Amino acid sequence: MQGILQVMTPFFYDSAIERYQFSESHPLKPQRLALLRALMEAYGLPAHLDWRTPPQIDEAELRRIHTPEYIEVVRQLSVGAPVMEAHRWGFSAYGDNPPFLGMWEAALAYTSATVAAAYAVRDGAPLAINITGGLHHALPDRASGFCIFNDPAIAIHILRERFERVAYLDIDLHHGDGVQWIFYRDPHVLTVSIHESGQWLFPGTGFVNELGEGAAEGTSVNIPLAPYTDDAIWWEAFEAVVPRAFERFQPQALVLQMGCDPHYLDPLGHLCLTAQGWLRGVQWAKSLGLPMVALGGGGYNLTTVPRMWTLAIATLIGVELPNETPETFTWHDRIPTLSDHTLPSIDPADLEFARRYAAQQIGFWQRYWG
Numbered sequence: 001m002q003g004i005l006q007v008m009t010p011f012f013y014d015s016a017i018e019r020y021q022f023s024e025s026h027p028l029k030p031q032r033l034a035l036l037r038a039l040m041e042a043y044g045l046p047a048h049l050d051w052r053t054p055p056q057i058d059e060a061e062l063r064r065i066h067t068p069e070y071i072e073v074v075r076q077l078s079v080g081a082p083v084m085e086a087h088r089w090g091f092s093a094y095g096d097n098p099p100f101l102g103m104w105e106a107a108l109a110y111t112s113a114t115v116a117a118a119y120a121v122r123d124g125a126p127l128a129i130n131i132t133g134g135l136h137h138a139l140p141d142r143a144s145g146f147c148i149f150n151d152p153a154i155a156i157h158i159l160r161e162r163f164e165r166v167a168y169l170d171i172d173l174h175h176g177d178g179v180q181w182i183f184y185r186d187p188h189v190l191t192v193s194i195h196e197s198g199q200w201l202f203p204g205t206g207f208v209n210e211l212g213e214g215a216a217e218g219t220s221v222n223i224p225l226a227p228y229t230d231d232a233i234w235w236e237a238f239e240a241v242v243p244r245a246f247e248r249f250q251p252q253a254l255v256l257q258m259g260c261d262p263h264y265l266d267p268l269g270h271l272c273l274t275a276q277g278w279l280r281g282v283q284w285a286k287s288l289g290l291p292m293v294a295l296g297g298g299g300y301n302l303t304t305v306p307r308m309w310t311l312a313i314a315t316l317i318g319v320e321l322p323n324e325t326p327e328t329f330t331w332h333d334r335i336p337t338l339s340d341h342t343l344p345s346i347d348p349a350d351l352e353f354a355r356r357y358a359a360q361q362i363g364f365w366q367r368y369w370g
């Protein structure tokens, strides 16, 4: 029940993030955030949120996860200073992460919003959101997959100051590898990732046998899925594995990564989810009632990202929106509704393969847990 005394959800947004663009042609387009804001405003959603610009952060927040050498390299490249062997740190002109001027400020923009959200939850807020965060591939000393700083890992580190056991749930198209490796030997952090299998997609990891090490064995849970996985198969795999992993671990707080690139229209992968199919993962996470830091993530189709994140944010804060987008929304013609009414058409043989592949992963977890 929503009483009038209910505190509004802190929503951290630093508009400097709209300068986070590796290059003109890079698939990570800041326009996706401008469109998201426009759609949220057309729906009047900001009035339901405590919309704030995050305060600047101290470099110590980055050092929770990243090495001082790497932090310095990002700072140098950001001002155009020459860095020997920048590729060793994951940066190269022709790779996924070409260095760009101002990338220090741009990376701090999403990281500081996540840090602020994590402090809000650590200090008692039931939920805080940074939809510009969720850059799950970065490693302690390496940029990877468009990610410079690993803000979900920093959030987990902050939540651990108050909560003994913290869970990380990642519903992005891609395996949440950076977060997994960072906490691979930490029994206090459960990482769960459901994604397109590394057999076919970057970063090439996220298989069921990546279980965690030592005392942390069993706290790394992966559900790799095949190309053409649809809503029904994705949800069947999710439901068979994720609730059980959470039940066994008994987390006290949650970091949710809501990458929306599993959508069938997304150009980077081959999963075939609809907005409403993917949203079930968000609904499930909310139903846990755990203190939660909710982050964004991948998502590269301009007609899907704004509506999927609008749906996700509305779901998390318990606001119901009419499915038809407001006429005042500038892209109303291109995004007429929040949910999908056209479903992906999938070859029955591909669907059957995806079903069998998912069943194998579910089977692994059933045997592992007994």
Ligand SMILES: [Zn+2]
Pocket: 172, 173, 174, 259, 261, 297, 298, 299
């Ligand atoms: Zn992704």
